[in-house]
Amino acid sequence: MARSIMYAFALIFLGTGSSSLSAAEFLCRPNSVSDDVCERAREIEDEMRPQLPFTTADGTLITRIYSHDSTVSLEGRWSWSDAVFKDRLLKSGLTLSEFRAKAAQSTNEMVCSTEVLAAFVRLGGQFRYKYSTEDNTPVVEVLVVHCE
Numbered sequence: 001m002a003r004s005i006m007y008a009f010a011l012i013f014l015g016t017g018s019s020s021l022s023a024a025e026f027l028c029r030p031n032s033v034s035d036d037v038c039e040r041a042r043e044i045e046d047e048m049r050p051q052l053p054f055t056t057a058d059g060t061l062i063t064r065i066y067s068h069d070s071t072v073s074l075e076g077r078w079s080w081s082d083a084v085f086k087d088r089l090l091k092s093g094l095t096l097s098e099f100r101a102k103a104a105q106s107t108n109e110m111v112c113s114t115e116v117l118a119a120f121v122r123l124g125g126q127f128r129y130k131y132s133t134e135d136n137t138p139v140v141e142v143l144v145v146h147c148e
Helices: 002-014 023-028 037-051 082-092 096-112 115-122
Strands: 061-068 071-077 126-132 138-144
Touching (some): 037 061, 037 115, 082 096, 096 115, 115 126
Parallel strands (some): 071 126
Antiparallel strands (some): 061 071, 126 138
């Protein structure tokens, strides 16, 4: 019984013959309209790269952008050191995990409220944001994979 379940799994997910999807097709065309989100990720990167570095409304300096498969990654740096960040965190009464949850929520809202970015996510694309302090201490990484 277990062997037949494994065989069925292999047929369904891995496919057989020439009709199966390649790994790239699975990653790049995960939507019903067969739009290539990997190509869209490269286009977003190409469009945003000349604008770097730029500062967001909340004061984050976006310093780097790159794409890989269906993911666009951006790296941002805050204008305070790790010591200042930890002091602010302590004074706010938030734990680091609570801060990270708020950062994830805020980043998701920002992406999903920007129609062109939300459309990319709805097609199966992803945005990864990596935030660090001015002295390059990593603080939080957010992956946006869903927009309503």
